[in-house]
Amino acid sequence: QNNPNPDVSKPRYVRVNTLKLDVEAAFNELSKQHKVQRDDMVPDLLVLPSGTDLHDHPLVKSGSIFMQGKASSMVAVALGPEPGWEVLDACSAPGNKTVHLAALMRGNGKITACELNKDRVRRLEDTIKCAGATNVEVLHGDFLKISTEDPLYSKVRAILLDPSCSGSGTAAERLDHLLPSYTAAQTADVAATPRVKNLAAFQSRALAHALSFPAVERVVYSTCSIYQTENEDVVKSVLPLASSLGFHLETPFPKWSRRGLPVVEGSEHLLRTDPVMDMEGFFIALFVRRSIVNPPRP
Numbered sequence: 001q002n003n004p005n006p007d008v009s010k011p012r013y014v015r016v017n018t019l020k021l022d023v024e025a026a027f028n029e030l031s032k033q034h035k036v037q038r039d040d041m042v043p044d045l046l047v048l049p050s051g052t053d054l055h056d057h058p059l060v061k062s063g064s065i066f067m068q069g070k071a072s073s074m075v076a077v078a079l080g081p082e083p084g085w086e087v088l089d090a091c092s093a094p095g096n097k098t099v100h101l102a103a104l105m106r107g108n109g110k111i112t113a114c115e116l117n118k119d120r121v122r123r124l125e126d127t128i129k130c131a132g133a134t135n136v137e138v139l140h141g142d143f144l145k146i147s148t149e150d151p152l153y154s155k156v157r158a159i160l161l162d163p164s165c166s167g168s169g170t171a172a173e174r175l176d177h178l179l180p181s182y183t184a185a186q187t188a189d190v191a192a193t194p195r196v197k198n199l200a201a202f203q204s205r206a207l208a209h210a211l212s213f214p215a216v217e218r219v220v221y222s223t224c225s226i227y228q229t230e231n232e233d234v235v236k237s238v239l240p241l242a243s244s245l246g247f248h249l250e251t252p253f254p255k256w257s258r259r260g261l262p263v264v265e266g267s268e269h270l271l272r273t274d275p276v277m278d279m280e281g282f283f284i285a286l287f288v289r290r291s292i293v294n295p296p297r298p
């Protein structure tokens with residue numbers, strides 16, 4: 001069943017920072033020393049054998065490649081921002097997904113990267129500098145306090161919301177007590193602790209806020225949690241609002257087989273990754289609307 005020591009057999013992923021290097025060039029360079037494959041789903045992701053240590057590799061040091069897992073690399077791709085768009089990364093430090101967005105936008109358009117925690121703002125700035133992302137503006141503040149009526153954000157077309165979560169899908173957090181039964185852990189009592197409930201309350205507010213920006217067409221909500229409380233339940237809590245604003249759930253990565261728990265309408269559109277089989281437990285929901293139901297006031 002579950003692999004008792006999942007880190008041994010799992011591949012290493014690197015995301016090519018296409019602001020600095022194209023995927024082909026990175027592939028060729030890494031192939032000189034390692035066995036490299038392209039990922040079958042994320043176009044700028046390369047797969048190396050387990051145990052490959054790239055921490056000191058010149059391509060990592062120069063910001064040409066980022067050591068970023070597959071699930072984490074799926075999030076910005078799911079949002080799918082186009083070059084030239086205005087995009088808001090609501091909870092952005094340390095900025096891995098921010099600079100992935102910048103690469104997908106080929107450095108064109110504008111990304112506002114919002115971050116509440118001052119120390120983490122510094123890490124965010126370092127990541128942006130290292131990646132050479134020039135179209136990112138850092139905003140040190142509370143995403144919930146950005147007014148949806150602020151003209152500065154009246155043209156934001158896409159929002160990535162990757163808020164603080166329990167981290168229960170990541171190796172450091174899940175530890176052995178969660179490994180024996182992923183299924184049980186998703187809904188286990190631990191998910192009902194005040195900490196997780198508080199996180200879920202914040203996540204719901206933040207998601208409702210993201211959906212309320214006047215010109216937004218695409219919103220991705222993601223967590224590295226395996227708990228239903230922080231995933232499907234959060235999506236469920238905003239569905240009436242989302243639908244009143246003209247949003248529906250779309251299916252990121254349709255070929256991916258693991259979808260949401262069947263506890264909410266549209267769960268087949270939600271994406272889950274498994275903390276053991278896929279190395280990390282992530283959750284992605286994609287809200288899309290084709291026309292603005294509540295147009296911005298003149």
Ligand code: SAM
Pocket residue numbers: 090091092093094095096097098114115116117120141142143144162163164165
């Ligand atoms: N997206 C990031 C990445 O891929 O590198 C990881 C984001 S991390 C899961 C969540 C971040 O949200 C933390 O840095 C936290 O300090 C920040 N945060 C929490 N509450 C916030 C708020 N109200 N407004 C803005 N940022 C917030």
